Amino acid sequence: MPSRDEVHYFGAGPAPLPTAVLEAASKALLNYKDQGIGLCEISHRSADANEILADAKSALKTLLEIPDDYEILFLQGGGSGEFSAVVTHLVGIWVEKRRLRAQEDLTVALADGKEPGSKDDLAEKVFARLQKEVAEELKLDYLVTGSWSLKASQEAARLVGQDKINVAIDSRKSNEGKFRTIPPESEWSLTKRKREGGPGSALVYFCDNETVDGVEFPRFPTLLEPHQEDEVDNDQTLVVADMSSNFISRKVDVSKYAVIFGGAQKNVGNAGVTIVILRKSLLPPTINVASPDLLRRLGIAVAPVVFDWPTIAKNNSLYNTLPIFDVWIAGQVMKHLVESFGERRIGGQEEVSTQKAHALYSTLDDYPDVYGVVPDKSCRSRMNICFRVCGGKADKEKEFIGGAEKRGLLGLKGHRSVGGIRCSNYNAVTQDGVQKLVQYLSDFARSAA
Known part of the structure; x- marks a missing residue:
């Protein structure tokens, strides 16, 4: 059985969450604030619930610099x-x-x-x-x-x-x-x-x-x-x-x-x-x-x-x-970003997201005979990288997904309505995970050439 560190998930949603948040959540589910009951068991009208709601709002307001109005x-x-x-x-x-x-x-x-x-x-x-x-x-x-x-x-x-x-x-x-x-x-x-x-x-x-x-x-x-x-x-x-x-x-x-x-x-x-x-x-x-x-x-x-x-x-x-x-989880994720990037706020995460997307698109563009990015360069998503393998041949795309899964790169199948491959580059997708996918893209392309 693979450990969490050995698997990188690129699914479009539900999507990966920061491991630190999940570890804290597992404790909160069993015994929130050492009260003897779990977070899913407290009243939504309790003081704790109101505090969770206020903290989540505060973190989001800080991240996006949301005006008071x-x-x-x-x-x-x-x-x-x-x-x-x-x-x-x-x-x-x-x-x-x-x-x-x-x-x-x-x-x-x-x-x-x-x-x-x-x-x-x-x-x-x-x-x-x-x-x-x-x-x-x-x-x-x-x-x-x-x-x-x-x-x-x-x-x-x-x-x-x-x-x-x-x-x-x-x-x-x-x-x-x-x-x-x-x-x-x-x-x-x-x-x-x-x-x-x-x-x-x-x-x-x-x-x-x-x-x-x-x-x-x-x-x-x-x-x-x-x-x-x-x-x-x-x-x-x-x-x-x-x-x-x-x-x-x-x-x-x-x-x-x-x-x-x-x-x-x-x-x-x-x-x-x-x-x-x-x-x-x-x-x-x-x-x-x-x-x-x-x-x-x-x-x-x-x-x-x-x-x-x-x-x-x-x-x-x-x-x-x-x-x-669910609000607590969202609040923890946003507080984690606030603590990670400080005064840069969401700008810090933007830099990371852009770097990861650039690494993926650059690799795909390096092998135009194997990979075809679906959207035009003028509006390529940083979050959802959609592409076809070998012109959309079903057997090649199946082979691509199977090879990725063997390396612990999961969730790459495109949406059922359009097919193809989709790599969702959300915030919790690590740079290490992206680099492993980049390496696989290169290896697969060379073998398919």
Whole structure:
């Protein structure tokens, strides 16, 4: 039986965790803080649980230098749950902003005699205007660059209707039906504003790193940069990013995003907890989501309460039974990074991630007759290195995986939907593990030549 040190796991998620964290977890599971009970057995409403939650938030805030005007939520449901929560919450805000504007405009118009009727008619006049605006103007922009952003756009369409979804880019269209690149911003067709004082769409959504397809945005899109003349949240485009598979792997200017979310099971912890970083101005008392009655009357989906961000924020992520063990693991991983890199914070981990990815891609590029990297060089993921062996020949790729496993290099099989090979280069993948994979890539290539 191999020891943990002899095996290097490159699976896409659940992914490896730092050995030191797992060793501490094994003790905490049996007897947390010498209390005679394990971490999975304590109440999620206990002082210990609140301390674990506070420590995890503090570590994440330190790592990413999250501004004070952002809230951090811990939920369940994974990234897929947030596909839904993003839509129900931000569409609900879009409707509420339009309702308030309509009410203000029509109140003035009625008082000035510019609008026929009386104040008794105001509620129905507001609803009629809202109904028209929802039908004609409500749009959600999606940048579809891989399997996960595609699924997110499909969930949005399921909730609010396909007619409300604007796929601003679909990178398959220029790549023979495959996700291999990110089209230039000049080709993006984002929703344009139809009136002054309001954004063009309820949100713009993109997946920062596509786990299945190995595509990563190299930087924050210039086209989505906030404009100085825009008032925050009133006029700015609300940018939403799924960072499930590159979370805490590189520097992020959180202030450019309305919402960032990610499942923990890749870079942060084990499966079971989802992290949401959310601008506080998108929560009460600054703004409310439109009432469930109004949304239902407009034919718009209402969020389940366990995915309702205002409810989760109001209850400090403890509305329902939060898996405290999972939060503790995530907190330990993040504290480990804080302690490891000090003042460099997440920049230190970014350097390591980039070095490991460079070593792998350089080796693959050295043997173009044997290996073919799937995504274009302009958007190669540092986290998920996807490639084919010998042009995708099934027998050769099977041979490659079998040979890797004999060397203790596990989890290299590509996603079932695309096949091939995928090496997930998450934070807990050691430089030693990467070097052993680099050596195997070279050895296999020479033998296959």
